[in-house]
Amino acid sequence: MYIDRLEVNFENKPCYDIVISDDFSNLRDELVKLDIEKKKICIVSDTNVAPLYLEAVKKELEGLNVFVHIFDAGERNKHLGTVSEIYDTLIYNKFDRKDILLALGGGVVGDICGFVAATYLRGIDFVQIPTTLLSQVDSSIGGKTGVDFKHYKNMVGAFYMPKLVYVNINTLNTLPKIEFTSGMGEVIKHGLIFDKDYYYWLFDNSEKILAGDPKALAHMVLVSQKIKKQVVENDPYEKGQRAILNFGHTLGHAIEREKEFVLSHGQCVGLGMLAAFDICIKKNKLTEGDRDFLKNLMEVYSFDTDTNMDMEKVFEATFNDKKMEAGKIKFILLDGIGRAFIDREVSKIDMLEALNSICK
Ligand code: NAD
Ligand code: MG
Numbered sequence: 001m002y003i004d005r006l007e008v009n010f011e012n013k014p015c016y017d018i019v020i021s022d023d024f025s026n027l028r029d030e031l032v033k034l035d036i037e038k039k040k041i042c043i044v045s046d047t048n049v050a051p052l053y054l055e056a057v058k059k060e061l062e063g064l065n066v067f068v069h070i071f072d073a074g075e076r077n078k079h080l081g082t083v084s085e086i087y088d089t090l091i092y093n094k095f096d097r098k099d100i101l102l103a104l105g106g107g108v109v110g111d112i113c114g115f116v117a118a119t120y121l122r123g124i125d126f127v128q129i130p131t132t133l134l135s136q137v138d139s140s141i142g143g144k145t146g147v148d149f150k151h152y153k154n155m156v157g158a159f160y161m162p163k164l165v166y167v168n169i170n171t172l173n174t175l176p177k178i179e180f181t182s183g184m185g186e187v188i189k190h191g192l193i194f195d196k197d198y199y200y201w202l203f204d205n206s207e208k209i210l211a212g213d214p215k216a217l218a219h220m221v222l223v224s225q226k227i228k229k230q231v232v233e234n235d236p237y238e239k240g241q242r243a244i245l246n247f248g249h250t251l252g253h254a255i256e257r258e259k260e261f262v263l264s265h266g267q268c269v270g271l272g273m274l275a276a277f278d279i280c281i282k283k284n285k286l287t288e289g290d291r292d293f294l295k296n297l298m299e300v301y302s303f304d305t306d307t308n309m310d311m312e313k314v315f316e317a318t319f320n321d322k323k324m325e326a327g328k329i330k331f332i333l334l335d336g337i338g339r340a341f342i343d344r345e346v347s348k349i350d351m352l353e354a355l356n357s358i359c360k
Contacts, residue, residue, distance in 0.1 A: 002021055002026055009233050027061075031061075042099070048073040080147055090120055106132035134265070137220075181264065185265065188202060188301070192334060275354040309359055311356070329346065
């Protein structure tokens, strides 16, 4: 059943719709609008998602010319080798430029499939069917596609827009808790950078959200999507304000690397936000009360709110970064809850103290 629909613009023109539903029953109707009957379709998914949802999606597409490519789940497979194997599947099955790919899975599937779509025959259509919270509220919107290269994350990629994003909110029911918390890192970030009321709503409605109440989940996904949509529409190629989406990410990435990617991305973003609060408090933009509230909110959603870090390793990972050498890192801070801004004056000392503030 349809729950909601958003239209995403790109360069001031309508580009694609995001459909929120509580099942896959509207998928065919949506795809028919893309002339799907005349196309070959390749569903790209991973080894965790395919056993859960591939049959349900295929059932909706009965009678159409459907192919499937499944790869091993996990970030470690987000590389050019997987891209190359998908090209092989497409070439073997004689996909041409009018055919279409469906990305069924989380951000890894979406990023890889989007990159294949951007590059195969110089670009074919693709649709995102995001199945993690993170992909529903974040990675499926905004047109960033790509893969990791050697140990560099998202090093190779393209801006390439999907033709449709189809969200079945009930796919969240099977998501491991750790992945849900990871997505909540980005959700909480959306409230913090853009919408104070939403931020407090996340606290007031935490019981429903954690219990998987479909209405509460659908509302949360919709509001987060609206925030991400608005930010990327105003700055599609990340030349300016889109950087506010990096709130919590500069220090979050440092933590992620220091922990050798054992902690989830959203968990590290959460810690990065908490650390960034330390800088905001010193600049009189937030209060200790704000920090206590964030810590509490994160604990409600099962985040660890303090950590141990080898500061030397963090120093290596972050401060030797090229962006840092230029001495003008775009650090995102808050001027009160719900209002983000870019600050180029945050020093290495500020950042180290902020990281220390979240250590046990
Ligand atoms: P993911 O795709 O690896 O999914 C996490 C895990 O959950 C995987 O094991 C997956 O198989 C499993 N899974 C997915 N859906 C499930 C479901 N409904 N039920 C049970 N298990 C399920 O990771 P993610 O967190 O969705 O995305 C992270 C990736 O997204 C990273 O590679 C990151 O770089 C990328 N990303 C991209 C953008 C962008 O703008 N393109 C933005 C943010 C993140
Ligand atoms: Mg992120």
